[in-house]
Amino acid sequence: MSFATQAAASDGAKKPQEPKAPVKAVELDGGAALKIMKHCADAAPGSATGQLLGLDIGASLDVTACFPFPKVTADDQYDPDGSFAAEEGAAYQLDMMRCLREINVDSNIVGWYQSTYLGTFYNEELIATFLSYSESLQRCVCVAYDPTYAEQGVCALKALKLSEKFIEAYKNGNGELTVEQIHEKGLKWNDVVVEVPLTIRNSALATAVMGELMRDKDVTLNDTDYERLDLSTAPFVEENMKLLGECMEDFANEQQRVAYYQRNMQRYQSQHAHWLHKRRQENARRRAAGEDLLPEEDPNYKAPQPPSRLENFLITNQVAEHVTHLENFTKKTSAKLDLVTALGK
Incomplete structure (x- = not known):
């Protein structure tokens, strides 16, 4: 924490x-x-x-x-x-x-x-x-x-x-x-x-101080800045792709947790239906014999708890964040590449 x-x-x-x-x-x-x-x-x-x-x-x-x-x-x-x-x-x-x-x-x-x-x-x-x-x-x-x-x-x-x-x-x-x-x-x-x-x-x-500092700086501001044409965004894109892959692995694990819960739930429902069918048959026999009926609720059977969906939602948000970063930077890199290619020609 x-x-x-x-x-x-x-x-x-x-x-x-x-x-x-x-x-x-x-x-x-x-x-x-x-x-x-x-x-x-x-x-x-x-x-x-x-x-x-x-x-x-x-x-x-x-x-x-x-x-x-x-x-x-x-x-x-x-x-x-x-x-x-x-x-x-x-x-x-x-x-x-x-x-x-x-x-x-x-x-x-x-x-x-x-x-x-x-x-x-x-x-x-x-x-x-x-x-x-x-x-x-x-x-x-x-x-x-x-x-x-x-x-x-x-x-x-x-x-x-x-x-x-x-x-x-x-x-x-x-x-x-x-x-x-x-x-x-x-x-x-x-x-x-x-x-x-x-x-x-x-x-x-x-704001006034910034305006005073920027006075008579027009020549410096208009100087050509070739660093803006730098195309070395590979480390940034590589790290984003790596983190995106990790998020997809986490997402797959969450999907497995949900599938595991669904299988357990189906097994529980099948066992409970089988037990309930036997209990109702027993109660029918007791009713015919005039005996006390047994409760049709078994305290030993407990339904599995569903997994929280919060982690799934957070992973999806994280995937969307990485995809947005990659989309923004690939657009800028493509624009720089087109500009550099045009200058080279």
């Missing part, structure tokens, strides 16, 4: 007060975005996570500040490359929020951020963290940043949330996503984690 989940559980004493409209947009402050990018890039290839602070305004979440979750070594000393803290981390979180409040920085928790590798964030830990936060916050988001994806010249920030339909179905199923709940709520694989439109916003002062 990550520290983000532990931090959410530590605030679980506070309950949501009144229903609110779902989050429709996220506005991320430019300074907070730079902090997230730097923390995740410095921690790569390891993981990084931190707290998002801001304001819950209307249908949008305004993220104005953030801070990283601490990591400590065995001797309780802070270490960026150490393991996630537990009790020390909770105290650190409270101290950070107290200090930020003293300097008039928004100290309201609106979610958390985390680093990813090639979009591999669709897992049960993400769902567990969201559910932990939902115990104290009705509306929260996770901002995911992929340093590897950002190296390809793409803004790799994504704002994610759980859909209301999935939360209701998951809670009604007592922590399991069964086939009955899926059919009842009309859930699809892309109804579990949904992406929220994210906008990076700078203050007027920051």
